[in-house]
Amino acid sequence: MLSKKILITLALLFLILALTGCQDPYTPVIQQPQLASAQILGYSVQQRPIELITIGTGEEKVMIIATIHGNEDAGTPLVYHLLDKLRARPDFLTGRTVLIVPLANPDGQANRTRHNASGIDLNRNFPASNRINNEVHGQQGLTEPESTLLYDLVLTHRPAHIVSIHQPLYCLDYDGPGEEIARHMGQYCSLPVKKLGSRPGSMGSFVGVEKNIPIITMELAKEDSDLTTAQLWDRYGRALLAAITYPESPY
Numbered sequence: 001m002l003s004k005k006i007l008i009t010l011a012l013l014f015l016i017l018a019l020t021g022c023q024d025p026y027t028p029v030i031q032q033p034q035l036a037s038a039q040i041l042g043y044s045v046q047q048r049p050i051e052l053i054t055i056g057t058g059e060e061k062v063m064i065i066a067t068i069h070g071n072e073d074a075g076t077p078l079v080y081h082l083l084d085k086l087r088a089r090p091d092f093l094t095g096r097t098v099l100i101v102p103l104a105n106p107d108g109q110a111n112r113t114r115h116n117a118s119g120i121d122l123n124r125n126f127p128a129s130n131r132i133n134n135e136v137h138g139q140q141g142l143t144e145p146e147s148t149l150l151y152d153l154v155l156t157h158r159p160a161h162i163v164s165i166h167q168p169l170y171c172l173d174y175d176g177p178g179e180e181i182a183r184h185m186g187q188y189c190s191l192p193v194k195k196l197g198s199r200p201g202s203m204g205s206f207v208g209v210e211k212n213i214p215i216i217t218m219e220l221a222k223e224d225s226d227l228t229t230a231q232l233w234d235r236y237g238r239a240l241l242a243a244i245t246y247p248e249s250p251y
Helices: 004-019 075-088 106-111 145-157 179-186 203-210 222-226 229-245
Strands: 037-043 049-056 060-066 096-101 161-166 169-175 215-221
Touching: 037 145, 049 075, 049 145, 060 075, 060 145, 060 229, 075 096, 075 161, 075 229, 096 145, 145 203, 161 203, 161 229, 169 179, 169 203, 179 215, 179 229, 203 215, 215 222, 215 229
Parallel strands: 060 096, 060 161, 161 215
Antiparallel strands: 037 049, 049 096, 169 215
16 A cells, blocks of 8 residues: 555646646647737827737738728728637638738827828828829828838838728729739629729839839728728628738638
8 A cells, every 4th residue: 555655746746747738748739829919010100009910920921001091990990800810710821921000090090180190191101213202291201100110011021912901992903013912802802903003102102113012902982981890891801811812712
């Protein structure tokens, strides 16, 4: 019969093994969904944080940007819901990393203006060769902290392609070599593919035309700001997923 001291020692040993998570080496490993991580890229003119959410760890990077114009903010709840979908379907992230800026112009969104708090159109503040220097576009490129953060983010990560969500022109526009991706997205929503032309000093002009990174401008309808998140997802969610899974189907 085992002594009391040996029984106590064995009990302590089993307790330590349980607490340290020691398992049978042949136990199957359960794959856990890849959860998102968030960081503050920097701050707006009025010191509101601008957040980057990263989900996935794959080599191919896809960037999605919402609300660079403050009064075009339907994209913000849409991309937050996209995160929930990606958490639920981590298979979409195989080989991919998705970089999301949910609110690129927080001052404009708070003040219900297209421009930032300095009165600058952030999507005309990039150092593209076609830019026009003035009081609305900035007297030179990257005068604003918000556009500078996006510029640095693109050049740091060099994404395979970018989706920037706008309103109210209701189409899938593209700059650079983005037509094929736009047409792929167009199979999963009612937005028509329409080439609007590269705007002076825009992100599309700089990133798409000059850096040759495909960028799709997803122009939602003006009234989409009045929709619920569920309604927005029903209209555009599959197209956003298609941008991530390109050239594969999102389902």
